[in-house]
Amino acid sequence: MRIIVAAILAGFAQVSLAAGADLIKSFVTEVRGAKAEFIQTVVDGAGKPVAQSMGTFLFQRPGKFRWAYVKPYEQLIVGDGSRVWVYDKDLNQVTVKAMGDALGSSPAALLAGSNDLDRAYTFAQLPKKDGLDWVEATPTDPDSQFEKMRLGFRRANPESMQLYDRLGQVTTIKFTKLERNPKFAADLFRFTPPEGADVVGDQ
Secondary structure (H helix, E strand, O other): OOOHHHHHHHHHHHHHHHHHHHHHHHHHHOOOEEEEEEEEEEEEOOOOEEEEEEEEEEEOOEEEEEEEEEOOOOOEEEEEEOOEEEEEOOOOEEEEEEEEHHHHOEEEHHHOOOOOOOOEEEEEEEOOOOOEEEEEEEEEEOOOEEEEEEEEEEEEEEEEEEEEEOOOOOEEOOOEEEEEEEOOOOOOOOOOOOOEOOOOOOO
């Protein structure tokens, strides 16, 4: 009886793992690009809110994205397929890194990366909550900034993302007005540092 129960539980775990991975992989396969608005909230280890911001997020596979914070401060993060540019308007500073070094197993890599997700993450399906189908992605890289990420899907679209970092903070990103496979201008995922800006990093 114990062997039978163990076999049933093992089978259930495999099904849950496959279902969780399939939910994300279907999105990656079917959606070559998307745009959405977002609200981002950060809480500390005690659950106390420490920051909130909002903006827009656009991506086009593989590896091109534009993450623009508009409130309470302006910051622009652009991935052009080979490098990631971070522009802080208040500091008038641009930081640039090679795409592989900057993305790693980050949230942008999970949403806007390639189809090769099994190499970067392990997946598990979580119980449905708040009307969303939840999937947990755990980075395989032990040096990842995040311990785990959770994505909540509604009708096959990501609506919420929770990021658990190694300092105990949890960042929640809620997406709204998500549009699948829109047409983007050719220069939308290119970045030219503003004149006079201080540029540091891998150029």
